[in-house]
Amino acid sequence: MITCVVEYVIDPAKTADFERFARRWMELVDRHGGTHHGYFLPSEGASDKALALFSFPSLAAYEVYRTRFGVDPDFVAADRIREDSGCVLRYERTFMRPLLPER
Numbered sequence: 001m002i003t004c005v006v007e008y009v010i011d012p013a014k015t016a017d018f019e020r021f022a023r024r025w026m027e028l029v030d031r032h033g034g035t036h037h038g039y040f041l042p043s044e045g046a047s048d049k050a051l052a053l054f055s056f057p058s059l060a061a062y063e064v065y066r067t068r069f070g071v072d073p074d075f076v077a078a079d080r081i082r083e084d085s086g087c088v089l090r091y092e093r094t095f096m097r098p099l100l101p102e103r
Contacts (some may be wrong), residue, residue, distance in 0.1 A: 002059050002098045003037075008050040009089045015041065018050065018087035024078040029054045044069045048089070055098065062095075 010018050022039040029036040037053040056062040068075045082088045 001055050001057055001098060002062060003053055003055040003098050004062065005050040005094045005096055007094070008052070008091045009048050011089060012042065013047050014085055014087035017081065017087035021078065021081040021085070021087060022050075022052065024045050024050070024074075024081060027067070028074060028078060031058070032068065033061050034044055035067060059095070074101055 008018075019039075019041070026038070028037040034054050034056045039057065040051040040053075044047060056065065058065075069079075070076065
């Protein structure tokens with residue numbers, strides 16, 4: 001399993017747009033073989049940081065999901081929310097390997 005951690009710098013005045021963008025991507029990740037663990041947004045004070053975490057069974061599965069970017073109409077529409085609103089100023093993507101509690 002791999003987990004993608006996306007660190008965003010957002011426009012705090014456009015949090016509602018970012019939430020709309022985030023909800024669409026949660027649906028898309030879950031629909032296309034991943035598990036979305038949620039977006040984490042500023043809750044107090046002036047902050048422009050947000051995080052997203054989602055996992056795929058493998059890097060290969062993630063790459064299949066990535067082939068839809070710019071092609072699949074649902075992916076294009078989700079990205080258009082970000083582009084049209086300007087809610088995301090920049091972002092950085094990191095891949096991690098989760099170490100989960102033993103059960």
